[in-house]
Structure formats: C-alpha cells, structure tokens
Amino acid sequence: GNSVTQMEGPVTLSEEAFLTINCTYTATGYPSLFWYVQYPGEGLQLLLKATKADDKGSNKGFEATYRKETTSFHLEKGSVQVSDSAVYFCAHHSGGGADGLTFGKGTHLIIQP
C-alpha cells in the first residue's frame, strides 16, 4: 500500500547549519511528492513539490529532488535559521488530484541561535 517514511525527530541544529530530512515512499504509479510545514499553532503550508522523476522543488532556500530509483524525496537547506523551527511533513498522492494525500509522521525541527 501507499506509505511515507521520514526520519523521526526532534532534530536539533544550530543556526546556519546544513539541514537534511530524509523521506522515502511507497506508492503505485507515479506519485506527486510534497513537503508541508506546520508552524506552532498553525495549519499545514505547502513548502515545495515535485510532480515527476528528477524534478527539483524549491522554496525559501529549501530543496528536494524526486528520486524515482531510490523512491526518495529528501529535504535540504544550506543554512537554517531560527525561524525554520517547525514540523515538516513529507507527503504524496498518485496524481490527478483525486487521491487523498498520504503523509509521513512528521519531523520536528528545532533551530537554536
């Protein structure tokens, strides 16, 4: 069945450190892949997406590349800020908008000044 596995947190980093949050998925067909972010007390916001193999999604300094051969969509940022502290969710759906999203359990990121 469909599933998303992402590294469990919390992940604690110092400001300006390099960030990687791993995400792997299982799905039928050719899913679209997403990273959502949830700041404290707020709803989910789309951070970036990729809809086909080798696509790179990017936003606010974050990047993730759709790797079909390894079924992965790892999130990276070169230099994190305190304001990046949040919970990050990897997700996919099988396309066409008709399928609900399948989410990972989330990774809590804490950035210390």
Place this chain on the structure above:
Amino acid sequence: DAGVTQSPTHLIKTRGQQVTLRCSPKSGHDTVSWYQQALGQGPQFIFQYYEEEERQRGNFPDRFSGHQFPNYSSELNVNALLLGDSALYLCASSFANEQFFGPGTRLTVL
C-alpha cells in the same frame, strides 16, 4: 482571498455524542478533502468531496460522514464519538494538483 476557513476552532464533546465540523474552500476551488491529525502524528486522509459526491475514502469507519454543498463548502460529521476521535481535523481545498489547508478544528472528546 480568505483562504480555507474552518469552524469552530475548538470543540469539546463527550463520548457518544455527535459533532459537525465546517469548511469553506479557497475561492475557485471545487474539491474538499478532510484529514484527521492525532497529536504527534501526520494527517490521515478521511475522504474527499467533488461535485457534491464522495469521490474517495480513506480507512475510516462509517461513523465519519460528510457533505458538500453547491457552493463547494463542506461538513464533516462524526457520530457516536469515541475518546480516540480526539484530534485536529483539517480541511483542504484544491482545484488541480495542489491542496491548501485550513487551520483546523481541535476536537476533544471527554
């Protein structure tokens, strides 16, 4: 653009009661999906509505039902509430491939 709105923000119910949550989609969006997010977990897909019909359903019992109105707004109904139904309920609206989420309704079942 108001984005996706949900009401109420918080709700407290007791076991066995019934609850109705409401969602207004982002302007121009015709599809509404509902998710349940338990504390410390990722959202779980409940169902999706399009053209006033349930188009897809996740692994949730029949106690969870919904409705979509001609203006695309939607309701989620949960009957015979259990303690385990306590969660943040998220609504998301979409037009094409991208879902936009509302702030959620926090349901506590005592």
